Amino acid sequence: MTSLNQIGKQAQIAARQLAILDTASKNKGLIAMANALIANQATILTANKQDLANANEMPKKFLDRLMLNEQRITDMANGLRSIAQLSDPTAQIDRGWISADGLQIIQRRVPLGVIGIIFEARPNVTADAAGLTFKSGNAVILRGGKEALQTNLAIAKVLREALTQSGLPADAIQMIADPSHQSAQEMMNLTQYIDVLIPRGGRGLIQRVVKTATVPVIETGAGNCHVYVDRDADLEMATAIAVNAKVQRPSVCNAAEKLLIHKDIAKQYLPTITHALIDHGVQLRGDETAREIVPEIIPATAEDWDTEYNDLIMAVKVVDSLDAAITHINDHSTHHSETIITNNLERGRKFQEQIDSACVYVNASTRFTDGGMFGFGAEIGISTQKLHARGPMGLHQLTTIKYEITGNGQVRK
Amino acid sequence: MTSLNQIGKQAQIAARQLAILDTASKNKGLIAMANALIANQATILTANKQDLANANEMPKKFLDRLMLNEQRITDMANGLRSIAQLSDPTAQIDRGWISADGLQIIQRRVPLGVIGIIFEARPNVTADAAGLTFKSGNAVILRGGKEALQTNLAIAKVLREALTQSGLPADAIQMIADPSHQSAQEMMNLTQYIDVLIPRGGRGLIQRVVKTATVPVIETGAGNCHVYVDRDADLEMATAIAVNAKVQRPSVCNAAEKLLIHKDIAKQYLPTITHALIDHGVQLRGDETAREIVPEIIPATAEDWDTEYNDLIMAVKVVDSLDAAITHINDHSTHHSETIITNNLERGRKFQEQIDSACVYVNASTRFTDGGMFGFGAEIGISTQKLHARGPMGLHQLTTIKYEITGNGQVRK
Incomplete structure (x- = not known):
């Protein structure tokens, strides 16, 4: 099994490649991923049946979230196709100005880098989150619940193969194969490689991540x-x-x-x-x-x-x-x-x-x-914290800024 | 001694008042604070002499950072006056649109709420940070190093009195009087009241805060x-x-x-x-x-x-x-x-x-x-993380957004 450190390193390398990828190539990757989900639905459904069989003692509501069928796989594929149609936030320059010293300062929008997503039973999160992070130029490390492990691994494998076949870095999308408590702990502290953690799931999961992680977290989804x-x-x-x-x-x-x-x-x-x-x-x-x-x-x-x-x-x-x-x-x-x-x-x-x-x-x-509903096209979650993102988070909220400053020899007096 | 919980509660009440204060009243408060620093410089210098006497075994470089004189107090006062002249980020509406359902959505800029600042020896941080957080509509809880405690308490007292005399909430600026390790720990976990923590100081301090805090942190100041x-x-x-x-x-x-x-x-x-x-x-x-x-x-x-x-x-x-x-x-x-x-x-x-x-x-x-140098007017630090703020942080980076949505009876289908 690949160590989390190795996964982090690979994600960082992929993130550097993604950061300079043009929008057309990213869209090509998203369409390839959508097609691959449809082409490989039998494999994915077989893996899902295995997860469902292992989880047959769980409540009905839980099993319904875990269960995939042809319609749900078609929905995931259509989700990826519609992400391909959204505008690319990293193609944007927010603003620019000339400083008092004559420096040209450009504020560009750039990917966050490596995004970690810890989620619970819904395997559709794998495709949704991979699509959104990929379009915004980020590598993603996913860690789903153990009940959906076979399904998640099957989906991730299909998406990664689609990237490879498109000449794009497969390590942009990585799924952690070890669903232990320890792997989650390690991921929450992988500050060297993960730029942001977004937990998706119930209150218990989210609070555990907020309390434990040293990687910066965006808290989502609590709504009283x-x-x-x-x-x-x-x-x-x-x-x-x-x-x-x-x-x-x-x-x-x-x-x-x-x-x-x-x-x-x-x-x-x-x-x-x-x-x-x-x-x-x-x-x-x-x-x-x-x-x-x-x-x-x-x-x-x-x-x-x-x-x-x-x-x-x-x-x-x-x-x-x-x-x-x-x-x-x-x-x-x-x-x-x-x-x-x-x-x-x-x-x-x-x-x-x-x-x-x-x-x-x-x-x-x-x-x-x-x-x-807000017109953002898709969302990765709804932030209930005030730092970075607040409210519905679309592609824009998966980016940060970088200042590119050009001078002609300026030194500080 | 006021408990940290009590300080947090007071800060939150003050933050709610500040959030709806108009720009003119905030500027009046800043000018009153500047005048009060000058009027009370003897008291501040006496407190500073006490800190210097207690710290006389420390290295010269450290003592220089700790030391105040009339010029340095004048500089702090002028800093507050120039913050009064900066434009108020919370007077800004970023954008607005009409959604497909006919909802008018306004994205406003609003204060973060309560900002915690943990810093080391420089007592001028007390006035600078208080000025920037106040202008951006935030309440601040400050915790300085124990070597500067008397100076910090004297400055905070002067600033708070100036606010009271201007009819403004003194609890917008609070200094923790207990410089123990435990009070820092408590502050880093006061998620109920503190919205953001900004550590200012050496690498050791910043890493300790990043590793320990459950309150969201903005990491600043490491520069290789x-x-x-x-x-x-x-x-x-x-x-x-x-x-x-x-x-x-x-x-x-x-x-x-x-x-x-x-x-x-x-x-x-x-x-x-x-x-x-x-x-x-x-x-x-x-x-x-x-x-x-x-x-x-x-x-x-x-x-x-x-x-x-x-x-x-x-x-x-x-x-x-x-x-x-x-x-x-x-x-x-x-x-x-x-x-x-x-x-x-x-x-x-x-x-x-x-x-x-x-x-x-x-x-x-x-x-x-x-x-x-960037033309932001003043800065609270330089962020080296990617979430929320990156690079020099001015008043704008001490704010977040809020969506104000107005409809005429819309329900979701």
Whole structure:
């Protein structure tokens, strides 16, 4: 088995080659990868059957994420084809100027270098992440969950062969074949070779990486998102948005977990919204005031306000004022996405200004926090930290800058 | 003594207030801080005398960094006044667009929140860092070295009083009064309150923070910088640049530590440049080939190529080609600043494209890597990592983005 150090070294060499590759060659590689996935789907499905057989004691939800079929492989291939159509961020010069000393300073966009991705069960991450990192000129080291190991290795092998056949460096895409705890630890500390780590998966995985890694990490995907219905909201709109934000896809990070309601409309509105949510199968938990108005609401514990359910559960709180809503959200949110429903311009502005989250909405569902919905074309994750990238991360967020400075003999006085 | 948790909480409250403060009020605060430094210089100098007395066993170089006088306090005050004149990055909207669903998406520039700064002996960092973080709308928690504790506390007290007298939140600037190892550890893990940590000081300090902190860190200040003299260089220019990059201020991170020379010009040029450097008091270490040409050069060890001397020492290597120079630099550099001296356009472009460092020069001294020289007005440090900020960090790099999204009832299909 190749040592992680060796994998890192190979990735760094590939990254240097990728950094100077033109856009057309990268697109050629992406199309070759897409074609290879289709051509080799039998092999990939055989590997996947093996993983599924080994994992047959796992919950059904888990097996569904792990399972591939022809349609899912076609989707992965189409994903790579659409990445080929996106514009290349590293073909961009951000700005340039002449300094006081007459130096021409150009701020270029360049790849980050080597990106490490630690992820859980979904094997489609292998193709998606490889496509995005490749298009942005980065080498990638992938480490998937042990349950998907055979599938991930099969996909990576197909992608690497496609690169080789296109005359491109196969080591741009490497999958770690050792799914042990120790290999993850080593990867998190491979500062010599890995420039950035992006964990993708549940809260447990992400927190472990954030706490352990010495390689810089981009934290993604935690979403304790709030819907706040202000006193002068359009209540029909509020119901449509709250229901959409909660139930349209409850398992994802931009789904709403909390509903705050201004006290002036609580008596009138709470029964309506409660029953709309219950009709959609949502279990409601709430504070005292909410429960006095609608007894079907079960009591919320202090812990509820900080919990991301990723399920058909929502906690409801009646707040005294817009300020109280803002304070509650800033104190309990994971700083992902929040929305206010209001017809009052000033109150909408205040909410957007004072809420400290990546995406702050007025009169729209939190479910729009998504690279595709934003028009970024594809996304590698949604950052909930403030450094480097915040909110949906597309190709641009997989790049950094470099200053190219040209003089004619300048020395510093 | 206030607990670090309490300090964090206070900083977060202040940060929320600062985030919505207008530029004029922030500038008023900066001017008040500058005036207060001058008005209270006697108190600050008394505290400084106490620190100097306690540190009298330390090396002279160290004491010089620690020592304040009227001129140095005036410089700190003028620094704050010039920060007041810089434009406010958080008054900026980067871009905006209408999404396919009709959402208006605005990408605003906002403060990072709470910035932690861990630094060593120079007490002027207290005023500089407080000024830059305040202007960019951030609260700051400062932790200086124990040798400068009384001075740092005196400066922070003066700055905080100036804020209070201006009706601004004093907790925007907090200095940790406990200089123990434990307080530093706690600070590095205060993820609940600190958004970013910026260590300022020697390599030991920075590496300790990078290795230990769970709060996101921006790594600054390591500079193993290279000057490469290509075969078709203007040799007079090369000498001027190499000497300037090495000796103009050898203790700083953008000073050159290594000199690479193309083999075709080594015999002719090496004696000239060697003697120019020796005349400026530089000790030269070199590889075999260099030593055969100039016997005064002492042998370099393998370790030399990775060492940042911060002193009048330079290691010289003769390289076979431009490619060899690029590979050597990418393998040994700290990715800070490198320069090529060449008259060949294509070779200059190749060097700039393939060198993986923050600042890559053609025909200019590495000493220009500096926020002031770049025209950023002031700098909080020079980032040698690729995430978030790379190269000189001014006010802009102390901010992040927020998406403000306004709709009219959009839900996701």
